Amino acid sequence: MQRAEFDVTGIGNAIVDVIAHADDAFVTDNGIDKGAMNLIDAERAESLYAKMGPGIEMSGGSAGNTMAGIASLGGKGAYIGKVRDDQLGGVFRHDIRAIGVRFDTAAATDGPPTARCLILVTPDAQRSMNTYLGACVELGPEDVDTDLIEASQVTYLEGYLWDPPRAKEAFVKAAWTAHKVGRKVSLSLSDAFCVDRHRESFQDLVKSHVDILFANESEILSLYEVTTFRQAVELVKGHCEIAVLTRSEKGAVVVAGDQFIEVPAQPIDKLVDTTGAGDLFAAGFLHGYTQGKSHADSARIGAIAAAEIISHIGARPEVTLADLVKARGV
């Protein structure tokens, strides 16, 4: 097989985050599922924004965050996602390119504006997301650059792609393209409610298309509708080559064939904002994987990247992750 030009190409919903502090009462009073990704329409986005406190804007999107992490770790990445040709779309494009990720998907020239996610961070550092998909609904198979997928060691897909209607086709096209030339396909389950919305479809996917699966505990329990972590581990084992299961402060588990590798969480000084924890864990693991590291070391890099991201507001790294990993001696 030809040497891959890119380590990872991510496909996802291209979103700008609008992050504000809020108290628990605000979250409850506005009917927001705390800790989850809530899908909202344009009208709700407007009314919720009007009620929120002052915000900061940062590029986000689950796979976008992961790709920023890959780049910060020193990896070579590319991204496929849909923005509009508006100011927020310009912000998204600038930020992902500025960190060194290739991003050439054409912007939509009409239709809804660039997607935004209204993120409310409560005093417990938990984030509740309210996503208006906007231009993301325009992403379709025509946006999948097959040359890019063929040139990437891993194609990484976020489960959130199941929400906009045509992205699923893009997803499947990308997976087929990758496998046809012997590349790997990776999926993050993204969110327990997202799994709930698309359970059967995700189960099929994991069995037939996914080599490397990322999920947190509630997502994997939801996927298999089981109540214990052990049951979920037994089920996932036969379905994909590697399953990386994250458990917040309890660390992470890598299940690969008969291997069951436990890695502790990286200690942090202060938990500030959990947004992007899963995205950055995936970045760290995939960076290790594409550099030929062991599963255990790859998971350790994931834990380091996740620890950095939850120590500050926002889901893109504030420091060069490669330096952090070097300092930790992994």
Place this chain on the structure above:
Amino acid sequence: MQRAEFDVTGIGNAIVDVIAHADDAFVTDNGIDKGAMNLIDAERAESLYAKMGPGIEMSGGSAGNTMAGIASLGGKGAYIGKVRDDQLGGVFRHDIRAIGVRFDTAAATDGPPTARCLILVTPDAQRSMNTYLGACVELGPEDVDTDLIEASQVTYLEGYLWDPPRAKEAFVKAAWTAHKVGRKVSLSLSDAFCVDRHRESFQDLVKSHVDILFANESEILSLYEVTTFRQAVELVKGHCEIAVLTRSEKGAVVVAGDQFIEVPAQPIDKLVDTTGAGDLFAAGFLHGYTQGKSHADSARIGAIAAAEIISHIGARPEVTLADLVKARGV
């Protein structure tokens, strides 16, 4: 005189900040005056943005930051400034209203987009600003709501308003309106280069229109073209009722008639980003002043607000300043 409905109304350039980390070489190589506010045109804004690292977007603008500070301190404020009816204009309007500041200036419906300031923060926590004025050039006397000015104890103007062509007329109209009904007029000199561009005009202003002047050391030296702080103090004494002169870590001096009051800087754990230090000092002082506090206590509140803002990225408060002031027992 009627009791004022508003403590302070600020008039300024309505700007969204785009903040990125940069090293000193980037600042030098791109011909940016370090620590200063550099005015740039649309073309330069685009080329500089393309070269910058990933950013975060936050509402800014000198007087906008000051008004956010007034609101965070528990004061009642309003703002006059010009955005366009675009996404960044929507962000600016949301953020200033969300903190409780009245902001009703009509958005421009054509012409240049909402202003942005590309802020590069170097490892020494110094900020170098690159401002594209955009829609701010549309601000004119027709935007000055005279009822609002008459209802405000203090009208606060940023010196940066001297840069867009018609804002000067707005400025003078506001000052006349305020004085006609016995209200106070306050000015911040904003930036030493800005003073340099408009020195004579500023000298006239300070003598004829300004009751409360804010300046840092380099700005007041530039205003009077003198070399020592003492010379500047002697000159400013006769020109306005109160001069608040800030000197970074050396604290601040309030000159009012024969009074010469020195207040130390508020100690901080870590200097992160100096953006907004002067804006928030002004907010603190004006809050104290409009609440009838002594000049010394007002300056102490200024020092507390400035210390908060330089402890994190961005020029809008991250915590409720009223709580901080209470905790410090001022």
